Amino acid sequence: MQLVKVGLCAFGMSGKVFHAPFLKEHPGFFMSAIVERSKEESKDKYPDATIYRSVDEMLQNADIDVVVVNTPVQTHFEYVKMALEAGKNVIVEKPFTVSVSEAEELVNLAESKNLFLSVYQNRRFDRDYLQVQKVLAEGKLGNVREVEIRFDRFRTEPSSKEHKENHELNGSGAIHDLGSHLVDQATQFFGFPEKLFADVFSMKGADYANDYFEILLYYKNDLRVRLKSSVFTKEDHFAYKIHGNKGSFLQERTDNQENELTAGAIPTYGKDWTEPLKDTDGILNYFNENLETERVLTSTEPGNYMNYYQQIYEHIVFGYALPSLGNEVIQNMKIIEAALESSKKGKVLDLN
Template sequence: MKKIKAALLSYGMSGKVFQAPFLELHPGFELLGSWERSKKLIQADYPHLKSYESIDEILANDEIDLVVVNTPIDTHFEYAKRVLEAGKHAIVEKAFTTTVVEAQELAALAKAKGLKLAVFQNRRWDSDLKTVRQVLSEGTLGEIVEAEFHFDRYNPLLSEKQHKETVNSGSGILKDLGPHLIDQALYLFGFPKSVFADIRTTRNNSLVDDWVDILLFYPDFRVRLKASFFVREPNPAYVIHGKKGSFLKPRGDVQEDDLKLMKKPNLESWGTESLEKQGFLHTESDGKITNGKIPTLQGNYYDFFDGVYNSIINNSLEPVTADDGARVMQIIEAAIESNKEKRVVDL
């Protein structure tokens, strides 16, 4: 198997938890190291890897084929552009960029240079969403009437990460948790006709938005997306109502928690959530009522990296494309405009 040699632009939570373990697991990648500005931590976990002193050192290294841009959101455009201009493939963390224009420029640059550019929307490979997608694909709910997705937490304290709490073009819950919810909605239902959004600041001393409610208008149904830091008793993460029935699914994917505990991913049992987190399906087909729990599919972020590998080696489509990232940014910009003008914004 041909090896794709990769480097990270940061070894914070994203690099340590979500990126390095899967690049190390996949036989088609060879992770060479990470740019580390102050704390030199990567060799404590991977003694054979290198801590690079600068992005220039990475870009000048002809060995490196792929660079993961997992720095703060407001740096994504600058760094991803430099990576592509250096002739290297890129994975860019969410939110892809801070504006639609930036996203479109990166997509055009990658296409012009014949490079692969993928957006790290790992939540498509959560056990939760995979199960929701299967239920929708089976058509057991009938014609969809409404759906509501939540990404809620109870965390009234401000983050220790300053870039998340200072006012900049990439801060706030809309560009932190919002891209997960928006990407999942577009992945399942396609692009909506219009958007209405309510964006608030609820934590004491917060300078950035930390509560969001987005309503996506489709021709025959509506999708509501909500995120908050003041949900002590969680709502179901996914609520979908159709003309034949309903499906409710709590957030149950175990991958992030396991990765934070430094558990190593695998290809067998990884991403298997507990039985009590199963979704509840209540529907009717041919006069037969289904009313109970249904098994949850196994999640695995490995599949994202496998998709990136195949896109580079076999010139297939990236698992999450730059155009996908640009569409998410269109919803975010429409949400900001809607909140500011208190109106529905057509897309």
């Protein structure tokens, strides 16, 4: 099996939870280098990886094929550009960069150097997202007319993460963080909208970055898709509500991979590794072929973030399609930028 050597730009929460465990367990990858500015926390679980004190030092000295840029979003442009100029393929965490112009420059640079640039959109591999994708593909809802996708939390106090809470920093706030997932899901399901209207602000107060948003996407054929997130949501909602002319589907957000990984779960290669779902987590209510109403309680199949890295590996070795390529995610960033402008101006914006 061809071995792909990878360098990790940081060993904080994302490195420990979303990247390192999968790179270690996938037989096609070797985690060759990890950047830790002052500590050596990675040595215990990843003793074969060389520790570097800066991204620049790693790029100059490490034997690596792929760089994972998992640092705060405000540093993404600098580090992705450095990696591409050093001749490395790049995986960068969402939301890619803080602006569309930065993202476009990086995509052009990658293309000019014949390198790949993929954005880590891991929520495409959540069990709940995959279930919605399946239901839409089955066509039981008929012509879809109204959709709501939510990602809520109950975090009424500010976190200690400056890059997420400081309202003066470009790229901070919920619309770049959770919003990048919701926008990505909307565009994966329904494509790029024609217009949008948005309301974006901070429920914790004007001294903090936005922690609430509501984005209304206008599509052709009178489809409306509403994306919403709040940090003042103690009681869970259905994360997905999809209504068509033949029925409705309601889906809870039940993927637990992040929590299991944080608690120390070890993902396995080639099979499902998460805890099985004990209860139903969705409701499908529709007219069947006999025009009779069927109401079905549904259960999701396991999601698996390993599949992202499997697709990366297959792209490198076999030339298969690259998951969430940079050019594709630029479209999502255009929606985020337009949402901020719409909220500021209080008006519907035409995206064409």
